[in-house]
Amino acid sequence: MILKIAIGKMKLIKNIIKKILEFRKYKSLGLSYFEFSELKKKSNKRISILFGKEIKITDSFWYLHSLNELFIDEVYKFNSNSSIPKIIDCGSNIGLSIIFFKRMYPDSEIIAFEPDNDIFNISKYNLNQFGINDVKLFPKAVWINEKPLVFAKTGSLSGHIVQEKSENTIEIQTVRLKDFLCKKIDFLKIDIEGSEYDILKDCGESLKNVDNIFVEYHSFSENPQMIGELLVILKNAGFKVYVKEAWNNMKNPYIEKKGTYFDLQLNIFGYRL
Structure with a gap:
């Protein structure tokens, strides 16, 4: 005892x-x-x-x-020859990534997108608390055109585009990301919970204007995995890549096979030598 x-x-x-x-x-x-x-x-x-x-x-x-x-691992830390780097933040959530970028480059020009209306309002509040008032923050999702989409609200990080409406979905407005890549972009962050392949495929040649890109790749267990095709897009755009696991979705993949939500999440860092 x-x-x-x-x-x-x-x-x-x-x-x-x-x-x-x-x-x-x-x-x-x-x-x-x-x-x-x-x-x-x-x-x-x-x-x-x-x-x-x-x-x-x-x-x-x-x-x-x-x-x-x-703020501890600083996964978005990058070097820029300009004190006013141009940054596009797709999926800015409650604004923490914008706060990180502004602490690193106070004069940076940032365009950010957050389609969840509730989280968008929280983001505006948080940026105001830090006195950040020069960011172009849009309550929209990036997409391959500007047609409205159905968006599943989760109240946190995992809101995503879906095909069918339900009690937890809203209709959201969209912008075509490709239209924002006509000129040099120092850093492009894409963390949008599952639509990244379609959007990068649409951006195509415009990715040549991006110096650094971060993509969190999400694979829904019921859909085909497109990680190979996505990496080819980045390779063809001239990026070297570094890839690491974003989340341990399956402890025993041979047994689980599908995971509980995503079957694969990867952080992909694209850069130029």
Whole structure:
């Protein structure tokens, strides 16, 4: 019995130390240990303090994930010869990526798209909290034309275009991304939960005007995987690529085969030598 209690205490101490070490990464972002603990509990928190500014969030788990990806790992960090780089952010969500870009290049010219009307309003609030008022933020989705589409709202990061209407869908307006690539773009970010192949295929030759591209590739389990074709598009546009897993969708792919939602998510970094 005493041994069992001792083992339990050791596990508790180990978990506390692990949590404290993890918190140290987020402390520089302005999170308190109490707030970090609440976020780790996957609480219903809707307000956070980031770099001393109050912002709105939609999901505590994915918020921490985004903080780690953007501000700690700095996955979107890039070099530019200009102090005013041109950036297009497709799927800007609650605005964290825009805040990252503006901290890196305060004078950057950013065009951003977020089709979920509720999240779009949160993004506007968050950017205002940081005094960012020079971004062209549109409540639209990027697409291969400008026809309205049906969009499934999830309240967080995974909203996406669908074929049929339901109680959780809305009609959204679209823009043709290709029309925005007529001139030099320093950084193009595409994180749109599943439509990336169709859009990149449509952009074709216009991708030659892009210096750096980030694509999060999503494969719905019920659809054919188009990762090979997507990589060919980037290769033909002159990009070298680096690819890594964005999320561990299947622990045992030979058994699971389809995953619970996506069967594959990859972060694709395209750059020029």
